[in-house]
Structures are given as structure tokens and as C-alpha cells.
Amino acid sequence: MTQTYTYSPRPVGGPISFAIKGDTLIVDSGRKVHEVRLGAVHTVRMTYEPGRIGQKSFRTKVTMSDGKNFTFSSLSWKSLVEAQELTAEYRAFARNLCEAIVKANPQARFIAGKPWWLWASTTVVAVLSLFMMAYLIWQALRMGSTGVALIGALLAVVGVWQIEPMVRLNKPRLFSSGALPEELMPKAG
Template sequence: MTPDHDAPDAYSVRNALFERPVTWRLQPARLRIDAGMKQPIHLDYADIVAMRLVYDPKRTEWNRQRCTITVRTGERFSIASVTYLDVIRIAPQTAAYAGFVRALARRIAAANPACRFVAGKPAWLYALMLAAPIPLLGLPLAWLSTLGVKGRDFLFYAGVLLVIAGLPWLYTLFRHKPRSFDPRAIADDMLPR
């Protein structure tokens, strides 16, 4: 296995305000996770069976992404692309996160070619995201009909509502679309920019 000269060998993140920073370290045959006062966790790359990259925005973290790895035992470990600095400030770590995740994916692929590399939400959750707005769009359309809006005006207002509600929804759906990826060449749109 060749070393990843272009990527950091460690990545630190503070997942919540009152948590200690977690440091992820790439070692020759395994991943080491240091979580403050706890004993370090060691995960052999060969024991990692799945890696999922997800666009995972929160209210204050619009560009937050998450990498979740699953080991043979079923345990999951998540790496976030943003870190808490204090009560108000949350800092993106875009370049460090992207470089670290790329290096981690290459090492996992070399040690376990059977590992699944997936981006986006799980298929069942994606299906729910597709269906969720349908009943919600019915409410404003029903409201328009109670106002006595009929015919062409109703179609116009319904179209405006669909565009206003639909564009952000379509963007979110595109970002969450489940798809596999090549761990040796992760596309730029799967990582924060």
C-alpha cells in the first residue's frame, strides 16, 4: 500500500459543543480513533464492510457532510465535515475532511475489495423523501380552492407554488440520491467544497 502524500494522516473534529474532540488517525493497517478520555479504538481496514458519504445539513451547518463506516460487528462510526469551536461558531473543515476521507477510502478498498462504497441516503429513506411533499402540496392547493380561485388562475397559482416548493426539494433530492462510488476516485460533488 502506498502512502497518501496528498492527504493528512489525522483528522480532528468536535461533534458537539460539550464533547471532547475526536481524532481519527490513518495507520498502516488500521484506523485509530482517539476520543478524549476513553481508550483508543482500533479498526482494521479489512474489517470495514461499508462506507457511506452523506450530505447531512443541519440548521446552522448548511454544508455539513458525514462519512459513516460500518465494521463487521455492525458498529458504525461517523466523521463530520464541520467542528464546533464554541457556542456560536461552527467551522467547516472542507479540505482536511475531503483529503482524509479520500485517503481512508483508498486504504479500505486496498484492504477489503468487497467493501460497499455508497453516497447518499439509504434507499428506504430516499423513497420517503420523494413521497413526503406530496400531501404537503395538497394543503396550499386546497386553500386556494377555498378562496374561490378557479380555472386558469388556479393553475397559475398552483404552478407558482410547485416551483417555489419544488426547486429546493429537487436540489435536496439530488444531493441525497443513493449511488455507489469508486473509492480510488471520489467525485468532487460527493465531498464538501
């Protein structure tokens, strides 16, 4: 059972390590070591973060009762151009952390997806953009600009391909610590 997790959140800079010890989480950023009481956790939020082509990033944000928070991601940066997906490690640590949090604080809330206002505004902008692109394609075809229409169609397809998972996966909903949302976890194996 994995009780530690280490990842590099940025292309430059050192890694951050997390270690669960009973009802405490040790967060070591290399410069500072923080001890986080898991009983003080207010909310755990799991989200999907679109990444570069071919890379998906899943993020867990833990917010404390005093408003402080920390995050960890399934993507660890190795250099400016290379990132590694920590699928098994992230899945195991997220599961273990949620179990430890619910033991330390049964009142903690577990939320999947983005906040309602952010998800709704993203959805509205995505739908409006799609309608605007459809209008552009229609106008281009009416004027006989097939090339512009094809470019518009290509951009619409790429846009849907990138935005659809962000909207679908980040729909806000509650989950229990024992049943983490599989769609917000990297695919195992």
C-alpha cells in the first residue's frame, strides 16, 4: 500500500514529496517540510486538467479548514519538454490519502470536478464557440470559400476533441472516499 508520493509540479524546480503517517501528511518541498493534520481537511477536489497532446493530467486539491490548500497531480515534469504520467503511483496515493482523511475527519467533503460557476462558464463558452464556428463555416460555404470552411471544420473538430473531456469529466458532483471517481483517475495498466 503506497503511503508516499513524489512528483515535480513544474518543468524547472525540485520535486514535492508527500508521506502519510497516521493522521498526518508530511509535505516536503525541498525547502520546507510541513506537517498537515488530516483532521483539519475540509474538502478534497479531484479534477481533470487538459494537457498537451497525448498527455492528460489529473489533479487532487486538498483544502484545509483555515483555507490553506495543497495540490498534487498525476503528471510529473522531468524537463522543459518531457513529462511523465505517474498513473499507478497517483491512483494508489490518492486512494490512500482519501482513506486517511475520512478516518481523521469523517465530515470532510469529497468533490469531483470544477466548482459549479467555473464548469458552467466553461460549458457556455464552449457551446458558444462551437455555434460561432458553425456560423463561420456556414458563411464561408455561402460565399464559396471552401478552404476557409474546411479550416473552420478542422478547428471545430480539434476544439471539440480538447474541450469535450474537460466539460464532461469536470462536471461537479460529490463522491465518497471509498469510491473515487474512476473517470478522474489515470487509466490503470
